Amino acid sequence: MERVIVVGGGLAGVRAVEALRAKGYAGRLTLVGEEPHRPYDRPPLSKAVLVGEREDTTVDASWDSLDCELLLGHRATGLRVEDRVLETTAGDLPYDGLVIATGAETIRLPGPGHQHVIRTIDDSLALREKLVPGARVVIVGAGWIGAEVATTAAKLGCEVTVLEAAPAPLANALGPELGALTAPWYAEAGVRLRCGVKVASIEEGGVALVDGEFLPAEAVVVGIGVRPSLGWVSGLEVENGLVVDASLRTARPEIVAVGDCAAWWSNRYGRRLRVEHWDAALNAPDVAVASLLGEEAVYDDPPYFWSEQFGRMVQYVGHHPGAERMVFRGDPAADRSWAVFWLDGDLLRAVLTVATPRDLMQARRLLAAGTPVDAEKLADPSVPVRNA
């Protein structure tokens, strides 16, 4: 292999570049990234950067020794898989190996008004300007990102309203019953949460609801989800992400995909998964690159992510849809720390922890190893999770 191109300058992209060199690939290497910045971490964008505690989240990579041509500010515009050519705004680039890591892009709402989203550092810095004490901030979407922005905006003294179409926050991610357990956190932080509300459009100066109500705002933030950035791809199967096997290969072995844009086959869960998690962008590139270089490798880590909501560390590992039962540890209504375990028989499928990182860490090990657990012990906060 003489020329490998990595498309997408996010975490998965830089990790792919590092993994290629670490595995001894000595050929020509090019990274094509649409943003003008070197790869940086996104999790702080809705947290430390937005609150003003950090300015720069650039990934610490040794670019000099990586010997990688950086085509920043350029994007892929097309793909000719038969010819092995990537079309870009910098011209056509032939490749022997291609790593697709173009991540995801935010979904917007209709209407002429300005909509803030948070995907890039520039988005975060632009919104930060608006989060001044007393500013009316309307956030559309009570998902992970919406809750994080609400946390930050409330901390900065804004008057925050969160609108959610579903009956509860996090309903899409966790289901309405579990999501509803997080609703009191909003009130506690002084944030107004309105669920079951349908937004019609974003207008100049505020948000118009379907029922005719208008909510005035100095800043409107739309956090209703993302879609994989694959509009430029052709000749490969795309179905809620670029379809790849358990080794992260597309149907063409010289093309692999990783990160938010990839829908990979999980042997562990017996289904295709696409996640938008930092941990997968960090770790999956090792496997993708090994596959590209002809090694046998499989990515099957249980998906893991965290979110910081209203002063609580919320963490999740696994994949719970279809699990047989749910076991609570602690009382979500009374305790600040609690957890939920999803089980099939005596095997853990997924775990959600609130303000109890130790439980998450121990459960993650049990889950990854496939260790059988005792549900009664799991439910008892006096028994360490590792002994359940």
Ligand code: FAD
């Ligand atoms: P991205 O980070 O999206 O990088 C893809 C890059 O490719 C982008 O720079 C994009 O501009 C570029 N690109 C797109 N199209 C093209 C093209 N055609 N040509 C060239 N370049 C292109 N995860 C957690 O687990 N915990 C958290 O707390 C958390 N917080 C988050 C907070 C925010 C505000 C955001 C946005 C994400 C958060 N995430 C979190 C998710 C995590 O950051 C992502 O899963 C991770 O960034 C995915 O990395 P990636 O490299 O796959 O994609």
